Amino acid sequence: MNQSPPSLVGIRVRNSQPEDLPAITAIYAEAVLHGTGTFELDPPTEAEMARRRDEVLSRHLPYLVAEQNGQVLGYAYGNYFRPRLAYRYCIEDSVYLAPQARGLGVGRLLLAELMARCSQVGGRQMLAVIGDSANTASIALHRAVGFEDAGIIRSAGWKFNRWLDVVLMQRPLGAGDQGDPA
Template sequence: MREVRATDLPHIREIYNYYVANSTVTFDEDAMTLTEWRDKFYYLNKQGMPFIVAVSPAGQILGYALVSPWKQKKAYRFTVENSIYLGAASTGKGLGRELLAELIKRSKTAGLKEIIAVIADQGADASIKLHRDFGFEEIGRMGKVGFKFERWLGTILLQKSLK
């Protein structure tokens, strides 16, 4: 595990865009461009937000995790939303667990207090279980707030307090 570098962004874009095109775990419908990823990278870096990658011994990016501001209003500055995405060949091997553990650790070090996970209510059972295993508690559900692949989708909100 290490901090993301600008040179990692094409690989991160590839991982993320796979999920955009093939799943409902993200509600994005359009692939993110490299420019959009660069903007996000520099913004999160400026905000002091953890953004990490898991790297194979050969140097291949296997997955990534980040936190980003929950809302733009200043009073929310200690609350973040997390995102974890794995390359298709890296799922089911405990890598998501390692990324989330490191992300929580770095979020505490950064002085953050609350992490929110917004997870699709369909097709994301592994993510829900992972977050619950780390002490995230369900705080709400929103039904039919997204429409992708010709069907309505809801979200499950989970929260963890960092002490």
Template sequence: MLEEEYQPRRVLPGHLRTPEPPEAPFAFEVRAARPADLPSVREIYNHYVANSTVTFDEDAMSLREWKQKYAYLHRLGMPFLVAESPTGQVLGYALVTPWKQKRAYRYTVENSIYLGPAASGKGLGRALLGALVDASRQAGMKEMIAVIADQGAESSIALHEKFGFHEIGRMGRVGFKFDRWLGTVLLQKTLK
């Protein structure tokens, strides 16, 4: 089409246009994870494996690995939560794992929180971390550790600090992913 043949699109005045329906509020429910949630959990996690440095994993986790992890955490009585939309979609998850395998560490856990890409920035991380802290306390845990990448995870550090986690240390250049060295920030919260 020639430029001189182009005719600008006519736009109706505001009072004649049909109003856009209001956007539905972002709604979700936090609940205990179930085996049926694991394919969605795997997809959320593997997105971060492939596209970010917030996890130092370089290989995607299989559904079989997630089933084993779920069974292990369930056996230990460790919280594993998901946030679910009203339509049943898993929007994110949060879990704790033993900090170390030695028995003396049995009351200390490390947390993990991952959100589906479309669920970020809507308060879901805050809701999951709050529920995870409460569930861990109810499960008898006494200390929670967060190990967060020192690059690209500033919002995660800020979120943990809002929940009373305090920095206890840093480890520099302990991971190598996407052709660069990465460190970690360690934060800790006492669960009273």
């Protein structure tokens, strides 16, 4: 019997918890093994995913999950675009969805909440660093919430026996670049 896809009814976006890590790890592993949204070639372990989550949280940045009926459908987090401290107001977003949650609006819910929370903690710019210029779903998601094209880095990655571009998109958060950060 086929299971019907989830609807947005009953989906809630919340802070991730350590007990979400198995689902987060599985969602990301699927993206690594079958997608071009990440240029990672080998899925990280759950321990490595926990370390990455801890890094984000140590910077007081959000790491969110979307769940429905106790099932994690996707996750999103913001992290410094680059590690040097001057980049701390420029947040790179990451959004990953379980296959059954794609195309239903779950990504938009996650990204909208992520933008709001990153703005609340002082983020002034959000960048999308999208793997694969053919990743039309991610590009459309970002455009739908106000991101604009910022450039393309051609043939930046090699995965699945082909060259992949990186699409850069950007959106101001809060006051953007108007005035000094608090």
